[in-house]
Amino acid sequence: MHLRTALEAAGDTHQNIGTIERALSVAVGAKLVWSGLKRGRSISGQLLSAAGSYLTYRGISGFCPAYAALDGSAPGPLSLFVSEIRVSEAVTIDRPAEELYGFWRDLGNLPRVMPHVQQVTVLDERRSHWRVDGPGKSSMEWDARITADEPNTYIEWASEEGIYLQHRGAVEFESAPADRGTIVRVMLLYRPLGGAVAAFLAKVFHRAPSQEIREDLRRFKQLMETGEIATAEGPSARRAVTPAETDSEDSRRPRLRSSVQPVDLHEDEPLRRGDACDPVDEAALESFPASDPPSWNG
Amino acid sequence: MRAVCWFGEHDVRVENVPDPQIVNPRDAIVRVTATAICGSDLHLYDGVIPTMQAGDILGHEFMGEVVEKGAAVNNLAVGDVVVVPFNIACGGCWYCKHEQFSLCDNSNPNAWMAETLYGHAPSGLFGYSHMLGGYAGGQAEFVRVPFADTGLFRVERDLPAEKVLFLTDIFPTGYQAAENCNIQEGDTVAVWGCGPVGQFAIRSALMLGAERVVAIDEVPERLQMATAAGAETIDFTGEKVYEALMDITGGRGPDACIDAVGLEAHGATLDALYDRVKVAVYMATDRAHVLRQAIRVCRKGGTVSIPGVYGGLIDKFPMGPAFGKALTLKMGQTHVHRYLPKLMEHIRNGDIDPSFVVTHRFGLDDAAEAYATFHEQRDGCVKVVLQP
Numbered sequence: 001m002h003l004r005t006a007l008e009a010a011g012d013t014h015q016n017i018g019t020i021e022r023a024l025s026v027a028v029g030a031k032l033v034w035s036g037l038k039r040g041r042s043i044s045g046q047l048l049s050a051a052g053s054y055l056t057y058r059g060i061s062g063f064c065p066a067y068a069a070l071d072g073s074a075p076g077p078l079s080l081f082v083s084e085i086r087v088s089e090a091v092t093i094d095r096p097a098e099e100l101y102g103f104w105r106d107l108g109n110l111p112r113v114m115p116h117v118q119q120v121t122v123l124d125e126r127r128s129h130w131r132v133d134g135p136g137k138s139s140m141e142w143d144a145r146i147t148a149d150e151p152n153t154y155i156e157w158a159s160e161e162g163i164y165l166q167h168r169g170a171v172e173f174e175s176a177p178a179d180r181g182t183i184v185r186v187m188l189l190y191r192p193l194g195g196a197v198a199a200f201l202a203k204v205f206h207r208a209p210s211q212e213i214r215e216d217l218r219r220f221k222q223l224m225e226t227g228e229i230a231t232a233e234g235p236s237a238r239r240a241v242t243p244a245e246t247d248s249e250d251s252r253r254p255r256l257r258s259s260v261q262p263v264d265l266h267e268d269e270p271l272r273r274g275d276a277c278d279p280v281d282e283a284a285l286e287s288f289p290a291s292d293p294p295s296w297n298g
Numbered sequence: 299m300r301a302v303c304w305f306g307e308h309d310v311r312v313e314n315v316p317d318p319q320i321v322n323p324r325d326a327i328v329r330v331t332a333t334a335i336c337g338s339d340l341h342l343y344d345g346v347i348p349t350m351q352a353g354d355i356l357g358h359e360f361m362g363e364v365v366e367k368g369a370a371v372n373n374l375a376v377g378d379v380v381v382v383p384f385n386i387a388c389g390g391c392w393y394c395k396h397e398q399f400s401l402c403d404n405s406n407p408n409a410w411m412a413e414t415l416y417g418h419a420p421s422g423l424f425g426y427s428h429m430l431g432g433y434a435g436g437q438a439e440f441v442r443v444p445f446a447d448t449g450l451f452r453v454e455r456d457l458p459a460e461k462v463l464f465l466t467d468i469f470p471t472g473y474q475a476a477e478n479c480n481i482q483e484g485d486t487v488a489v490w491g492c493g494p495v496g497q498f499a500i501r502s503a504l505m506l507g508a509e510r511v512v513a514i515d516e517v518p519e520r521l522q523m524a525t526a527a528g529a530e531t532i533d534f535t536g537e538k539v540y541e542a543l544m545d546i547t548g549g550r551g552p553d554a555c556i557d558a559v560g561l562e563a564h565g566a567t568l569d570a571l572y573d574r575v576k577v578a579v580y581m582a583t584d585r586a587h588v589l590r591q592a593i594r595v596c597r598k599g600g601t602v603s604i605p606g607v608y609g610g611l612i613d614k615f616p617m618g619p620a621f622g623k624a625l626t627l628k629m630g631q632t633h634v635h636r637y638l639p640k641l642m643e644h645i646r647n648g649d650i651d652p653s654f655v656v657t658h659r660f661g662l663d664d665a666a667e668a669y670a671t672f673h674e675q676r677d678g679c680v681k682v683v684l685q686p
């Protein structure tokens with residue numbers, strides 16, 4: 001079964017939280033992350049952030065590992081520790097599928113667009129060895145095997161048995177309508193080290209997998225369409241910041257309000273829906289009273 | 299090198315910073331010979347554009363000489379005199395191939411920031427916030443120009459700098475604003491804002507065949523400059539804009555309206571005061587007084603063209619009138635690369651001499667004074683050129 005089909009089949013059964021509770025979970029979770037991040041690198045700050053990330057994850061995914069463990073829909077009481085992370089991200093690249101597939105199938109190319117991948121060594125036609133940045137300054141290594149390979153269309157791989165970071169991944173190349181190029185879709189299904197808790201901590205320590213994949217795909221597109229990867233860096237420029245690096249005090253963090261006097265989210269302020277940080281929600285909230293709320297909505 | 303750096307609201311300083319270097323194969327380094335301050339820089343100066351960082355190098359209107367080029371730049375030579383579009387475009391993505399250069403997919407290294415706010419990321423710009431790329435700007439002695447093979451346009455050495463400098467931004471911006479009006483025989487075009495962009499919009503509308511152009515502002519020198527181009531004028535402090543425009547057009551309303559003011563519109567009407575309060579308490583970011591006026595007065599089925607910059611949220615946007623009158627709204631950062639060759643021809647043919655707009659010249663070291671002069675419209679200031 002293609003990974004995509006597997007992901008879609010798995011999708012529904014994994015929601016066990018109602019819509020309202022999910023929204024609340026996101027709002028409260030985001031609030032905690034903000035508060036936690038504001039306390040900087042202190043232990044209490046990190047705990048708050050971790051708790052917040054957990055709630056946010058639960059809200060966004062609609063899956064609560066604790067509930068699953070309680071109501072028996074998960075394999076056992078330890079389900080909290082075996083939760084999977086699923087990622088699916090797509091980008092459209094104005095290049096023929098053969099070229100994109102060709103770059104990707106030559107796995108040694110991948111570190112050029114995936115900075116957290118230090119090295120990929122091709123062992124044989126199907127097997128490869130990966131070395132990737134791990135938590136802190138460590139690195140993680142594993143062997144992977146290509147499990148499906150359809151030239152110019154699809155590549156699927158899986159980590160070899162027995163490693164602590166089990167995952168399956170796939171990349172799909174599909175032509176976009178008319179002259180729009182090729183849709184490249186990456187799907188990942190993985191069980192991070194230590195299961196769910198580690199995944200939530202990973203979020204706090206800036207390894208949100210979907211964001212990372214999105215940035216990888218963006219670099220892939222840049223390299224294929226322009227021959228290089230765009231950067232504003234240089235001796236007279238500022239260093240680029242990744243989404244993960246910005247924290248709530250940082251002026252680089254995008255916000256729609258004035259950059260000069262950023263609004264402070266006070267801890268004792270009542271929670272509002274806008275805290276979930278979706279600009280459209282925020283606009284709907286803040287445009288009140290207006291003639292046509294929400295006043296800014298695509 | 300010396301460079302004009304942003305440190306906060308109404309705080310720009312000339313600092314010593316490291317020289318830029320080639321980073322990517324398609325880069326070039328340009329030694330800046332002339333650079334200008336744009337009305338858009340005033341939004342940064344006023345601190346209303348998000349994601350600026352203290353120390354950022356400003357400036358997106360500049361020209362100069364190529365002093366170094368990357369290995370992949372084949373269409374230019376060291377020593378070439380070039381003008382540089384303010385948007386950075388890769389030339390290879392779907393948008394660039396469709397000449398929508400300011401929407402380039404590949405030139406914004408901080409695209410994720412813009413995606414957070416806008417859903418999608420526009421192109422990177424020189425010296426214009428981290429959300430739009432975080433690139434060092436051109437109010438400096440040297441600049442690194444990415445994608446130099448699509449982003450640099452060679453100009454003849456004997457053309458005076460002030461004739462070609464504004465090809466980098468305000469001339470194409472005024473031109474695109476007028477072109478977006480789809481001007482037909484007999485059309486009346488109303489232009490809000492007689493700053494540099496408004497001035498080029500007025501002249502472009504006339505070049506594109508407008509019957510009449512009505513210019514709106516409050517600054518006497520700017521209104522005079524509009525009159526000199528052949529526009530009629532309205533001083534919005536002395537007249538009611540809606541009534542004056544309805545009178546001029548025999549009750550039809552202008553066929554097209556150009557908002558060359560943007561998010562910092564002035565005004566003493568109720569809605570303008572309301573905007574000020576909302577912005578002051580962070581309930582909105584943009585003051586849309588001009589936009590509301592334009593939508594109200596524009597004739598049925600007409601076009602509202604918006605070169606003026608908006609950054610975030612507007613309250614009380616009159617969607618009902620826009621819908622009820624079936625208006626066309628056109629807007630966006632200018633696709634400078636698209637217009638540059640054509641407008642260069644107009645300059646060569648003598649159809650227009652863009653240097654008319656320059657009123658003040660400063661050395662780069664006097665940038666702080668130059669910003670203040672332009673910002674306060676002191677001493678008849680319309681456009682400032684800085685010489686490094």
Ligand SMILES: NC(=O)c1ccc[n+]([C@@H]2O[C@H](COP(=O)([O-])OP(=O)(O)OC[C@H]3O[C@@H](n4cnc5c(N)ncnc54)[C@H](O)[C@@H]3O)[C@@H](O)[C@H]2O)c1
Pocket residue numbers: 336337338339340341467468471490491492493494495496514515516517520534558559560561562563564565587588604605606607630631632680
């Ligand atoms: N779309 C683009 O690519 C692009 C490029 C360059 C500039 N811009 C934008 O165009 C706008 C104008 O730029 P500029 O360099 O001419 O700036 P500017 O600040 O010199 O000019 C603005 C003018 O608007 C006038 N004004 C203010 N409130 C008004 C009102 N209520 N009615 C009529 N006029 C009013 C001011 O008196 C001033 O003369 C700015 O918002 C700038 O950011 C956009």
Ligand SMILES: [Zn+2]
Pocket residue numbers: 336337338339358359384467468
């Ligand atoms: Zn400009």
Ligand SMILES: [Zn+2]
Pocket residue numbers: 387388389390391392393394401402403404405
């Ligand atoms: Zn492009």
